[in-house]
Amino acid sequence: MIELVSESRCVECDICVKVCPANVFDMTEGVPVIARQDDCQTCFLCEIYCPTDALYVAARADGPLAISEAEVEQRNLFGSYSRALGWKRGKAGGSQLDPTHRIRVAQV
Numbered sequence: 063m064i065e066l067v068s069e070s071r072c073v074e075c076d077i078c079v080k081v082c083p084a085n086v087f088d089m090t091e092g093v094p095v096i097a098r099q100d101d102c103q104t105c106f107l108c109e110i111y112c113p114t115d116a117l118y119v120a121a122r123a124d125g126p127l128a129i130s131e132a133e134v135e136q137r138n139l140f141g142s143y144s145r146a147l148g149w150k151r152g153k154a155g156g157s158q159l160d161p162t163h164r165i166r167v168a169q170v
């Protein structure tokens with residue numbers, strides 16, 4: 063479930079507002095607010111698309127953890143899901159490990 067938006071990290075691009083399929087956020091004049099936390103589907107889209115790792119979505123889907131921003135920062139959890147997926151710049155995505163092309167070459 064979405065836990066928090068960091069005001070210090072957010073650059074107010076509103077991408078999270080646009081990608082969220084459950085309309086959890088409200089746009090403001092500044093940092094978006096989590097307006098309907100209970101509607102969160104724990105899909106991680108907001109965390110993946112946030113350009114500054116300003117969001118934290120906990121894997122637990124059935125209720126908020128009420129984790130503090132200081133703890134998220136200390137445990138290096140900001141952006142941790144997208145890092146694990148290989149979505150961050152400079153990290154290999156893993157497709158080079160896919161051996162399927164060798165099978166196709168062998169069939170030609």
Ligand code: SF4
Pocket residue numbers: 067068071072073074075076077078079093094111112113114115116117
């Ligand atoms: S996507 Fe990230 S940087 Fe952009 S408004 Fe949302 S929290 Fe802020």
Ligand code: SF4
Pocket residue numbers: 063064081082083084085086087101102103104105106107108109119
């Ligand atoms: S995890 Fe998915 S449903 Fe929850 S706030 Fe982010 S984009 Fe919306």
